[in-house]
Amino acid sequence: MTFSLLHATDFADRLLYNVIPPLKAGMIVLADRYTYTAFARDTARGVDRRWVRELYSFAVKPDLAVYFRVPIDVAVDRLLARRVKLKFYEAGLDMGWSANAVESFRIFQGKVLDEYDRLVDEYGLSVVNAVGSITDQQRIFRRLVSQHLEMEHDDERLDESA
Amino acid sequence: MTMNDLTNPPDDTGANGARKPGQYYSYAVPYLSLDGYPGKLIAIEGTDGVGRSTQIALLREWLEVQGYGVVETGWTRSELMSPTIDLAKSSNTLNKLTFVLLYATDFADRLEKEIIPALKAGFIVLSDRYIFTALARGGVRGVDRQWIRNLFGFAIAPHLVFYLRIDEKTLIRRVLQARGMDYWESGMDMKLGDDIYESFRAYQRALLKEYGSMAEEFNFRVLDARRKVDVIQDELRRQIAAFLTESATPAAPVAGKID
Numbered sequence: 001m002t003f004s005l006l007h008a009t010d011f012a013d014r015l016l017y018n019v020i021p022p023l024k025a026g027m028i029v030l031a032d033r034y035t036y037t038a039f040a041r042d043t044a045r046g047v048d049r050r051w052v053r054e055l056y057s058f059a060v061k062p063d064l065a066v067y068f069r070v071p072i073d074v075a076v077d078r079l080l081a082r083r084v085k086l087k088f089y090e091a092g093l094d095m096g097w098s099a100n101a102v103e104s105f106r107i108f109q110g111k112v113l114d115e116y117d118r119l120v121d122e123y124g125l126s127v128v129n130a131v132g133s134i135t136d137q138q139r140i141f142r143r144l145v146s147q148h149l150e151m152e153h154d155d156e157r158l159d160e161s162a
Numbered sequence: 163m164t165m166n167d168l169t170n171p172p173d174d175t176g177a178n179g180a181r182k183p184g185q186y187y188s189y190a191v192p193y194l195s196l197d198g199y200p201g202k203l204i205a206i207e208g209t210d211g212v213g214r215s216t217q218i219a220l221l222r223e224w225l226e227v228q229g230y231g232v233v234e235t236g237w238t239r240s241e242l243m244s245p246t247i248d249l250a251k252s253s254n255t256l257n258k259l260t261f262v263l264l265y266a267t268d269f270a271d272r273l274e275k276e277i278i279p280a281l282k283a284g285f286i287v288l289s290d291r292y293i294f295t296a297l298a299r300g301g302v303r304g305v306d307r308q309w310i311r312n313l314f315g316f317a318i319a320p321h322l323v324f325y326l327r328i329d330e331k332t333l334i335r336r337v338l339q340a341r342g343m344d345y346w347e348s349g350m351d352m353k354l355g356d357d358i359y360e361s362f363r364a365y366q367r368a369l370l371k372e373y374g375s376m377a378e379e380f381n382f383r384v385l386d387a388r389r390k391v392d393v394i395q396d397e398l399r400r401q402i403a404a405f406l407t408e409s410a411t412p413a414a415p416v417a418g419k420i421d
Contacts, residue, residue, distance in 0.1 A: 001191055001274060001316060002242060005267035012259040048189035054176075054312040058259060 003089070004042040008055050011038070015059060023060065035059045036067070036123065040115035044108060045095065064148045066141060067120060068130035072110050076102065176311030177293060178379060181319040184281070188315025194278055196318065201281030202409070203318055204402065205292035208326035209369055210347055211336035212387040213394070217326070218288050220395050221402070225286055230406075233280040235272050236290035243268035251346055258303040261351075265296040266313055273317065281318075293317045294325075294376055302368040303352060322405055324398060325377060326387035330367050337362075 022029050035056040042052045070078075079086060086101045088094065092108025093101060120127055128140050177187040184203065185196060206214050222232045238247045247264050250256050256264070280287050293314045300310045328336075337343060345351070348358050349365025377384055385397055 001270040002267050005263060005270055009260050009263035009267060012263055013257070016257050016259065046191075046193040048192055048316075051189040051312070051315060054309070054315075057309060057312075058306075 001047060003045065003094075004038065004047050004052060004055070007038055007042075011035070011056070012058065019060065031062070034062060034065065036065065036116070036119050036125065039119055040112045043115050044111035045092070063152070064145065065123060065125045066128055066144060067116060067125040068128050068137065069113075069116070070130045072106060072113060074131055075109055075113075076106055079105070176308060176313070176315040177297070177317055177319075178311060183319050183321040185319060186315070187317055187319050188312065191274070191316050194274065196278070196281070199278075199281040200284040201287060202322075202406070203277065203281060203287045203289065203320040205289040205294075205320040205323045206326065207292055207294045207323060207373070207382065208387060209328065209333055209366060209373065211333050211340060212326040212328045213391060214290050214326060216391055217395060217398060218290055220391075221288060221398060224399055225402075231283070231285040232288060233276065233285045234288050234290065235276050237295055238265070238268050240268045240271035240275070242271040256351070258300065258305050261303070262296055262300040262305055262310060262313070265299075269293060269296070269314070270316065277318065289320065292320060292323065294323070294373065294380065294382075297376060298369050298372040301372045302349070302365065321409075322402065323380060323382050324401075325373060325382035325384050326394070327373070327384050328370075328387040330363065330370060332388050333366055333370070334363060 019029050019031070038056060039049075039052055043049050080102070086105050091101045091105040093099075093104050095104070095108060097107045098104040119125060126144050128137055128144075130137060181187045184199070206218055208214055218234060222234065225232050238244055243264060247268060250260070250264060277287055277289070296314065297307075297310055301307055337347070343358055343362045347365075348362035349368075350358065350361055352361070352365065354361045354364045376382065383401060385394055387394065
């Protein structure tokens with residue numbers, strides 16, 4: 001519970017200082033993780049699904065939300081290749097599912113991924129298959145973003161001509 | 163645009179007075195059950211300068227003499243958050259949302275580490291302020307009332323809530339006499355005016371109104387805090403004794419046993 005609330009506090013602070021002002025100035029804000037991370041992670045930790053959604057109801061709804069999806073095995077392999085030790089909370093070791101960090105990570109992140117799959121439908125997240133090469137992913141990502149920006153642009157032109 | 167349109171909770175969610183004492187107001191902390199916990203939760207609410215800590219100290223002694231185990235818990239006193247809240251207040255970087263969220267984090271920490279374990283072990287928990295303080299302070303700052311009630315939906319509805327009510331004039335005199343005004347107690351963050359006294363007055367008046375509107379919603383037992391300390395204490399003891407007798411009656415055969 002406190003884990004969830006501390007993240008929400010941090011989020012509220014960044015939202016009001018770093019997200020809303022540039023949006024008002026008409027800039028594009030790229031958010032590395034957003035409320036969906038909290039929905040997936042906190043629910044996997046046992047916090048009530050509805051409660052955490054209501055908690056974040058003050059957040060601005062993103063114009064575009066992209067989810068980079070990988071199977072659990074790929075996630076474990078990538079993390080282990082990158083660094084020696086998994087972080088305590090990242091591995092969900094606070095939950096007491098397993099004393100083994102890798103095993104605990106697999107169980108915890110498995111639950112997190114299940115939650116993300118639920119979010120894809122609930123919030124209409126755009127999914128990018130993150131198993132492919134970085135170049136491929138970036139191409140897909142750019143296409144999604146530019147399609148979105150063009151749509152916005154068209155809307156604006158329609159508004160102006162109306 | 164907010165996510166409200168996606169979640170859209172019904173009006174009866176979150177903390178409200180319709181909940182059973184000793185149970186969660188709303189969506190539970192699913193990993194912590196409260197079933198069959200023998201302890202009692204008693205909250206003493208009220209603005210600054212109503213004598214909450216004096217009354218609680220006297221209550222504690224009285225209850226302990228009768229053989230009850232007593233645990234006290236107080237606003238922003240969690241080990242996890244207390245230093246952070248002090249730091250954030252001293253640097254004036256809080257906004258109305260982070261203000262409420264820090265309070266909620268502090269409360270959640272005390273709920274999990276102090277209140278729930280004490281209730282499980284059969285203690286009487288005396289809470290110096292409760293979630294109503296956050297509801298009142300958030301409310302006067304313009305935070306959405308339903309949102310705060312949902313936020314604190316994980317709280318436990320106390321068995322008894324005493325509200326020590328005071329009028330604006332007495333409150334101001336008592337605070338000035340005791341220690342003077344500080345930035346947050348004066349609501350200076352709300353930019354009600356440059357004059358700290360006027361701001362203090364306007365802020366405390368708004369708080370009193372907010373508490374007043376919650377009295378009915380959350381079944382406060384309202385006590386006039388302008389009376390003498392021992393008169394208020396007698397009234398508290400009378401009501402608490404009645405409640406404890408009533409709740410002990412069904413379990414009468416085991417009432418005499420200890421350990």
